[in-house]
Amino acid sequence: MPGSKAGELERKEQILSAAFTVATREGLEGLTIRRVATEAGLSHGLVPFHFESKDRLLAALLDRLFASTGAFEVGPEILRLESPLERLLALLRQEMARLTSDRAGIQLFFDFWHMGTRHPRIRAKMRAELKRYREAFSPMVEQVLQADPRRFADVSPDGLAAVVVSFIKGSAVQSVIDPEGFDVAQFTVAANALLSELGESSA
Amino acid sequence: MPGSKAGELERKEQILSAAFTVATREGLEGLTIRRVATEAGLSHGLVPFHFESKDRLLAALLDRLFASTGAFEVGPEILRLESPLERLLALLRQEMARLTSDRAGIQLFFDFWHMGTRHPRIRAKMRAELKRYREAFSPMVEQVLQADPRRFADVSPDGLAAVVVSFIKGSAVQSVIDPEGFDVAQFTVAANALLSELGESSA
DNA sequence: CCAGATGTTGAACACGCGGTCAATGGAGGG
DNA sequence: CCCTCCATTGACCGCGTGTTCAACATCTGG
Numbered sequence: 001m002p003g004s005k006a007g008e009l010e011r012k013e014q015i016l017s018a019a020f021t022v023a024t025r026e027g028l029e030g031l032t033i034r035r036v037a038t039e040a041g042l043s044h045g046l047v048p049f050h051f052e053s054k055d056r057l058l059a060a061l062l063d064r065l066f067a068s069t070g071a072f073e074v075g076p077e078i079l080r081l082e083s084p085l086e087r088l089l090a091l092l093r094q095e096m097a098r099l100t101s102d103r104a105g106i107q108l109f110f111d112f113w114h115m116g117t118r119h120p121r122i123r124a125k126m127r128a129e130l131k132r133y134r135e136a137f138s139p140m141v142e143q144v145l146q147a148d149p150r151r152f153a154d155v156s157p158d159g160l161a162a163v164v165v166s167f168i169k170g171s172a173v174q175s176v177i178d179p180e181g182f183d184v185a186q187f188t189v190a191a192n193a194l195l196s197e198l199g200e201s202s203a
Numbered sequence: 204m205p206g207s208k209a210g211e212l213e214r215k216e217q218i219l220s221a222a223f224t225v226a227t228r229e230g231l232e233g234l235t236i237r238r239v240a241t242e243a244g245l246s247h248g249l250v251p252f253h254f255e256s257k258d259r260l261l262a263a264l265l266d267r268l269f270a271s272t273g274a275f276e277v278g279p280e281i282l283r284l285e286s287p288l289e290r291l292l293a294l295l296r297q298e299m300a301r302l303t304s305d306r307a308g309i310q311l312f313f314d315f316w317h318m319g320t321r322h323p324r325i326r327a328k329m330r331a332e333l334k335r336y337r338e339a340f341s342p343m344v345e346q347v348l349q350a351d352p353r354r355f356a357d358v359s360p361d362g363l364a365a366v367v368v369s370f371i372k373g374s375a376v377q378s379v380i381d382p383e384g385f386d387v388a389q390f391t392v393a394a395n396a397l398l399s400e401l402g403e404s405s406a
Numbered sequence: 407c408c409a410g411a412t413g414t415t416g417a418a419c420a421c422g423c424g425g426t427c428a429a430t431g432g433a434g435g436g
Numbered sequence: 437c438c439c440t441c442c443a444t445t446g447a448c449c450g451c452g453t454g455t456t457c458a459a460c461a462t463c464t465g466g
Contacts, residue, residue, distance in 0.1 A: 006413080027321055033454065043415045048455060050413095107320070114317040116380050117310065118230055127381050155396050159389030162377065163370070163397060166390070170373025174365065177319055178330050186362030187369070193358050194366060194397075214443085236424065246445045251425060253443095 012050050012060075014040050019061050020068075024104040028058070028111040055121070062112050062125055065105070074136040084140035088164070089192060091137075095168045096188050099175045110176050130165070137161045167191060215253050215263075217243050222264050223271075227307040231261070231314040258324070265315050265328055268308065277339040287343035291367070292395060294340075298371045299391050302378045313379050333368070340364045370394060 006014070018040035023031045033054055037044035051057040074091060081087045099106060116123035141160045145152045152160070175182040221243035226234045236257055240247035254260040277294060284290045302309060319326035344363045348355045355363070378385045 008413090011413080029321060032452080034452085044454095045415060045417095045456085046413080054454065110317070110320070113376070113380060114313070117313070118232065123380060127384065130377065130381065131384075152393075152396050155393045156389050159386065159393035160397075162374070162385065162390050163393045166370050166373025166377065167366070168369075168373065169376045170369030170371065171365070173316070173372045173376055174333065174369060177316060177326060178333065181330065182365065183362065186359050187365050190355075190358045190362035190366045193355050194363075211443095235422080237422085247424095248426085248445060249443080257424065 008050070011046070015042070015047055015050055015057075016060055016064055019057060020064060023061060023111070024108055027107070028115055031058075033057075055119075058115075059121060059125070062122065065108055065112065066125075066129060084143035085195070088137070088140045088144075089195065092167065092191055092195075093188060096171065096184050099172060099182075099184050103175075103179065106172055107176060110172065134158070134161045134165055137164050211253070214249070218245070218250055218253055218260075219263055219267055222260060223267060226264060226314070227311055230310070231318055234261075236260075258322075261318075262324060262328070265325065268311055268315065269328075269332060271308075287346035288398070291340070291343045291347075292398065295370065295394055295398075296391060299374065299387050302375060302385075302387050306378075306382065309375055310379060313375065337361070337364045337368055340367050 015036060019031065019036045022035050022039050026035070033047045034044045036057075037047050047057065048054070051060060075094070078087055078090045078094065081090055112122060113126055116126040138157055138161060141164065142157050145155060145157060145160065171182070171184075171187055175184070218239060222234065222239045225238050225242050229238070236250045237247045239260075240250050250260065251257070254263060278297070281290055281293045281297065284293055315325060316329055319329040341360055341364060344367065345360050348358060348360060348363065374385070374387075374390055378387070
């Protein structure tokens with residue numbers, strides 16, 4: 001007894017949503033076509049019918065991950081801040097907050113990051129996202145550089161941006177392997193203290 | 204036609220060595236008992252004979268990874284340095300250098316990190332290693348804190364150590380997804396500039 | 407009201423996995 | 437010299453996977 005029909009788009013959305021649920025619950029390792037279909041209440045044959053293959057499903061899922069969570073986006077409330085230092089710290093706080101509030105999203109992101117290590121298509125997407133992310137820091141980073149030209153004589157904007165991103169990615173990675181042991185509050189306080197003197201000479 | 208016999212220890216070593224080769228070439232995802240046996244030139248039945256199960260093999264492989272590369276160890280040549288700042292920077296340089304010199308090892312470490320996300324035994328090992336790693340920074344980090352008590356009033360040693368580790372882990376993670384695009388030299392210069400003023404008031 | 411188009415189902419396929427174990431044969435002690 | 441160990445082999449098992457596709461249900465336009 002086949003189920004009722006549905007439009008192309010609704011079905012794809014339904015499947016993708018189920019895939020997201022399964023992926024956050026079981027990880028990408030545990031994401032199988034049959035599990036997704038079961039989660040969506042459909043026959044497993046439907047998944048490769050609407051998404052040509054599992055790879056395409058994964059690519060679509062990653063796009064959804066980028067879009068759905070505001071993950072790694074620099075929101076307007078941050079861009080509205082005038083001081084580059086304040087923006088930097090606000091962004092840092094935002095990302096630190098995500099470590100506890102959007103743990104599932106971070107986990108899934110980390111899963112894809114790992115997958116990107118071996119899958120060229122995924123890797124390309126992750127690189128693009130990483131680049132986008134780094135470039136969001138460009139304005140503030142350049143102002144920091146200009147604030148103390150002597151100290152940062154040999155420092156390029158990209159290099160400093162990479163350091164800032166390392167703060168965030170590194171903390172995410174630590175929180176993923178040890179969610180209880182990694183103290184976000186302590187981390188934020190320490191990072192603030194480290195950075196707090198940076199922008200002051202430019203104020 | 205069975206092959207020649209060998210002692211318990213030599214066989215285990217041979218298998219483990221083959222497993223290491225396969226793991227660095229194909230990733231943990233592509234590490235199968237049959238591939239390891241083929242790499243070692245043995246029948247696949249021998250692997251679960253000497254290592255009770257694949258899980259045990261993986262655990263042994265992780266121990267070997269910890270031991271073989273001097274990865275994440277604070278060597279004597281670093282401990283010999285007197286200034287805490289110098290030690291910190293030396294360690295940072297050492298780890299940055301590893302990103303290019305021991306890329307395979309870093310990749311494998313990252314693979315295990317990801318696996319630890321879902322496998323409790325692996326996770327426990329990774330946490331222990333992370334803790335060991337963080338604690339290696341304790342002496343220098345505490346001196347940094349003491350150098351400027353007002354600035355770091357609310358900062359705990361653990362918090363600051365977590366920040367420093369984030370530097371390193373974050374850069375490793377970036378290098379893993381984009382080995383060519385991540386400029387280690389730029390990163391080091393930027394990090395040095397950021398940290399260079401930290402210890403000076405204590406000197 | 408009836409085709410033709412199309413979404414849907416679930417059996418089937420080939421594959422590779424981890425694991426098991428009877429059979430084999432080489433090595434060493436009695 | 438033979439006989440007992442035991443490392444070694446490779447066929448075999450059960451399982452789960454991604455993918456295919458004939459059969460079928462449902463919807464739609466004439």
